[in-house]
Amino acid sequence: MPTTPLIDAGTIARRVAELGRAITEDYGGQDLVVVPVLKGSYMFAADLVRHIDLDVAIDFLGVRSYGNQQESSGVVQITTDLSHSIEGKHVILVEDIVDTGLTVAYLHENLATRQPASLKVASLLHKPSRTRVPVEIDYLGFTVDDVFIVGYGLDFAQKYRNLPYLAVVTDDEA
Numbered sequence: 001m002p003t004t005p006l007i008d009a010g011t012i013a014r015r016v017a018e019l020g021r022a023i024t025e026d027y028g029g030q031d032l033v034v035v036p037v038l039k040g041s042y043m044f045a046a047d048l049v050r051h052i053d054l055d056v057a058i059d060f061l062g063v064r065s066y067g068n069q070q071e072s073s074g075v076v077q078i079t080t081d082l083s084h085s086i087e088g089k090h091v092i093l094v095e096d097i098v099d100t101g102l103t104v105a106y107l108h109e110n111l112a113t114r115q116p117a118s119l120k121v122a123s124l125l126h127k128p129s130r131t132r133v134p135v136e137i138d139y140l141g142f143t144v145d146d147v148f149i150v151g152y153g154l155d156f157a158q159k160y161r162n163l164p165y166l167a168v169v170t171d172d173e174a
Protein backbone atom coordinates (compact mmCIF):
# COMPACT_ATOMS: atom_id res chain seq x y z
CA MET A 1 0.00 0.00 0.00
CA PRO A 2 1.49 3.40 -0.95
CA THR A 3 2.57 5.74 1.83
CA THR A 4 3.74 9.33 1.76
CA PRO A 5 6.34 10.51 4.30
CA LEU A 6 4.93 13.06 6.75
CA ILE A 7 7.43 13.60 9.59
CA ASP A 8 11.05 12.50 9.12
CA ALA A 9 13.15 10.58 11.64
CA GLY A 10 15.34 13.56 12.57
CA THR A 11 12.33 15.76 13.36
CA ILE A 12 10.80 12.98 15.47
CA ALA A 13 14.07 12.44 17.35
CA ARG A 14 14.45 16.14 18.16
CA ARG A 15 10.86 16.46 19.41
CA VAL A 16 11.05 13.27 21.50
CA ALA A 17 14.29 14.51 23.09
CA GLU A 18 12.54 17.80 23.97
CA LEU A 19 9.67 15.94 25.59
CA GLY A 20 12.11 13.80 27.60
CA ARG A 21 13.92 16.90 28.83
CA ALA A 22 10.62 18.54 29.82
CA ILE A 23 9.59 15.45 31.77
CA THR A 24 12.98 15.31 33.50
CA GLU A 25 12.59 18.95 34.59
CA ASP A 26 8.94 18.68 35.61
CA TYR A 27 9.44 15.70 37.91
CA GLY A 28 12.51 17.16 39.63
CA GLY A 29 14.27 13.97 40.69
CA GLN A 30 11.15 11.99 41.60
CA ASP A 31 10.70 8.38 40.55
CA LEU A 32 8.40 7.78 37.60
CA VAL A 33 6.36 4.91 36.16
CA VAL A 34 6.07 5.12 32.37
CA VAL A 35 3.12 3.17 31.00
CA PRO A 36 3.20 2.65 27.21
CA VAL A 37 -0.05 1.50 25.63
CA LEU A 38 0.71 -1.44 23.33
CA LYS A 39 1.39 -1.80 20.59
CA GLY A 40 1.47 1.56 18.80
CA SER A 41 3.48 3.51 21.36
CA TYR A 42 6.34 1.05 21.83
CA MET A 43 8.84 2.89 19.62
CA PHE A 44 7.94 6.35 20.93
CA ALA A 45 8.16 5.10 24.53
CA ALA A 46 11.51 3.38 23.91
CA ASP A 47 13.00 6.61 22.55
CA LEU A 48 11.30 8.85 25.11
CA VAL A 49 12.63 7.03 28.19
CA ARG A 50 16.17 7.35 26.85
CA HIS A 51 15.76 11.11 27.27
CA ILE A 52 14.32 10.97 30.79
CA ASP A 53 17.07 11.42 33.35
CA LEU A 54 15.17 10.05 36.38
CA ASP A 55 14.65 6.65 37.98
CA VAL A 56 12.06 5.23 35.60
CA ALA A 57 10.06 2.02 35.87
CA ILE A 58 8.26 0.78 32.76
CA ASP A 59 5.05 -1.19 32.79
CA PHE A 60 2.85 -1.95 29.80
CA LEU A 61 -0.87 -1.83 29.16
CA GLY A 62 -2.32 -3.90 26.35
CA VAL A 63 -5.67 -2.75 25.03
CA ARG A 64 -8.18 -3.88 22.49
CA SER A 65 -10.45 -1.24 21.06
CA TYR A 66 -13.66 -2.44 19.51
CA GLY A 67 -14.42 -0.93 16.15
CA ASN A 68 -12.81 -1.20 12.78
CA GLN A 69 -9.21 -0.41 11.87
CA GLN A 70 -9.67 3.32 11.60
CA GLU A 71 -12.60 4.04 13.88
CA SER A 72 -12.46 3.74 17.64
CA SER A 73 -15.75 2.72 19.24
CA GLY A 74 -14.77 3.92 22.67
CA VAL A 75 -15.25 0.46 24.11
CA VAL A 76 -11.81 -0.46 25.34
CA GLN A 77 -10.76 -3.72 26.92
CA ILE A 78 -7.53 -4.08 28.84
CA THR A 79 -5.95 -7.28 27.51
CA THR A 80 -2.65 -7.00 29.41
CA ASP A 81 -2.75 -5.21 32.72
CA LEU A 82 0.08 -3.55 34.63
CA SER A 83 2.30 -5.98 36.48
CA HIS A 84 2.78 -3.73 39.53
CA SER A 85 0.61 -1.43 41.62
CA ILE A 86 0.82 2.28 40.78
CA GLU A 87 -0.63 3.42 44.09
CA GLY A 88 1.31 6.44 45.33
CA LYS A 89 3.47 6.57 42.18
CA HIS A 90 3.94 9.29 39.58
CA VAL A 91 2.63 7.83 36.33
CA ILE A 92 2.83 8.91 32.70
CA LEU A 93 0.54 7.10 30.28
CA VAL A 94 2.20 6.97 26.85
CA GLU A 95 0.01 6.78 23.73
CA ASP A 96 0.86 6.76 20.04
CA ILE A 97 -2.04 8.93 18.93
CA VAL A 98 -5.06 10.59 20.47
CA ASP A 99 -7.76 10.50 17.82
CA THR A 100 -11.31 10.71 19.21
CA GLY A 101 -9.86 10.72 22.73
CA LEU A 102 -12.06 7.81 23.82
CA THR A 103 -9.19 5.39 24.50
CA VAL A 104 -7.12 7.80 26.59
CA ALA A 105 -10.20 9.00 28.46
CA TYR A 106 -11.06 5.41 29.38
CA LEU A 107 -7.50 4.51 30.39
CA HIS A 108 -7.03 7.73 32.37
CA GLU A 109 -10.21 7.05 34.32
CA ASN A 110 -9.18 3.43 34.92
CA LEU A 111 -5.66 4.27 36.14
CA ALA A 112 -6.91 7.16 38.29
CA THR A 113 -8.98 4.71 40.36
CA ARG A 114 -5.70 3.00 41.35
CA GLN A 115 -4.66 6.10 43.30
CA PRO A 116 -1.38 7.12 41.71
CA ALA A 117 0.35 10.17 43.26
CA SER A 118 -0.06 11.86 39.87
CA LEU A 119 -1.16 10.83 36.40
CA LYS A 120 -0.17 12.56 33.16
CA VAL A 121 -0.49 11.74 29.48
CA ALA A 122 2.17 11.77 26.77
CA SER A 123 1.15 11.23 23.16
CA LEU A 124 3.27 11.28 20.05
CA LEU A 125 0.38 12.53 17.91
CA HIS A 126 -2.97 14.30 18.28
CA LYS A 127 -5.75 14.72 15.74
CA PRO A 128 -7.75 17.59 17.27
CA SER A 129 -10.25 17.67 14.40
CA ARG A 130 -11.52 14.23 15.47
CA THR A 131 -12.05 14.96 19.17
CA ARG A 132 -15.13 13.42 20.74
CA VAL A 133 -13.90 13.49 24.33
CA PRO A 134 -11.54 16.32 25.23
CA VAL A 135 -8.44 14.94 26.93
CA GLU A 136 -5.52 16.83 28.35
CA ILE A 137 -2.23 15.82 26.73
CA ASP A 138 0.58 16.96 28.99
CA TYR A 139 3.41 16.03 26.62
CA LEU A 140 2.50 16.14 22.92
CA GLY A 141 4.79 15.38 20.00
CA PHE A 142 2.91 16.66 16.97
CA THR A 143 -0.57 17.78 15.93
CA VAL A 144 -1.76 16.16 12.69
CA ASP A 145 -4.66 16.51 10.29
CA ASP A 146 -7.39 13.93 9.86
CA VAL A 147 -5.31 11.43 7.89
CA PHE A 148 -4.36 7.83 8.65
CA ILE A 149 -0.82 7.70 9.97
CA VAL A 150 1.61 4.77 9.98
CA GLY A 151 5.23 4.22 10.89
CA TYR A 152 7.35 4.72 14.00
CA GLY A 153 5.28 2.10 15.81
CA LEU A 154 1.90 2.84 14.22
CA ASP A 155 0.40 0.18 11.99
CA PHE A 156 -2.10 -0.42 9.27
CA ALA A 157 -3.22 -4.06 9.54
CA GLN A 158 -0.03 -4.75 11.55
CA LYS A 159 2.24 -3.42 8.82
CA TYR A 160 4.51 -0.33 8.71
CA ARG A 161 5.34 -0.26 12.44
CA ASN A 162 9.02 -0.59 11.54
CA LEU A 163 9.19 2.54 9.38
CA PRO A 164 11.65 4.91 11.10
CA TYR A 165 9.49 7.93 10.14
CA LEU A 166 5.79 8.85 10.15
CA ALA A 167 3.85 8.49 6.92
CA VAL A 168 0.32 8.80 5.58
CA VAL A 169 -1.41 5.88 3.90
CA THR A 170 -2.43 7.22 0.53
CA ASP A 171 -4.45 4.33 -0.88
CA ASP A 172 -8.17 5.09 -1.09
CA GLU A 173 -9.04 1.80 0.57
CA ALA A 174 -6.99 2.57 3.67
Ligand code: 5GP
Pocket (backbone or CB within 6 Å): 040, 070, 071, 072, 074, 095, 096, 097, 098, 099, 100, 101, 102, 103, 104, 147, 148, 149, 150, 154, 155, 156
Ligand atom coordinates in the same frame (compact mmCIF):
# COMPACT_ATOMS: atom_id res chain seq x y z
P1 5GP B 1 -9.10 7.08 19.95
O1 5GP B 1 -9.71 6.26 21.03
O2 5GP B 1 -8.40 8.33 20.45
O3 5GP B 1 -10.10 7.41 18.87
O4 5GP B 1 -8.09 6.17 19.19
C1 5GP B 1 -6.86 5.89 19.64
C2 5GP B 1 -6.29 4.68 18.93
O5 5GP B 1 -6.79 4.52 17.59
C3 5GP B 1 -4.81 4.87 18.78
O6 5GP B 1 -4.11 4.43 19.94
C4 5GP B 1 -4.51 4.02 17.55
O7 5GP B 1 -4.36 2.67 17.93
C5 5GP B 1 -5.76 4.16 16.69
N1 5GP B 1 -5.58 5.22 15.69
C6 5GP B 1 -6.25 6.38 15.62
N2 5GP B 1 -5.82 7.12 14.57
C7 5GP B 1 -4.84 6.40 13.98
C8 5GP B 1 -3.98 6.64 12.84
O8 5GP B 1 -4.02 7.68 12.15
N3 5GP B 1 -3.09 5.67 12.54
C9 5GP B 1 -2.99 4.51 13.26
N4 5GP B 1 -2.07 3.62 12.88
N5 5GP B 1 -3.78 4.25 14.34
C10 5GP B 1 -4.69 5.20 14.69
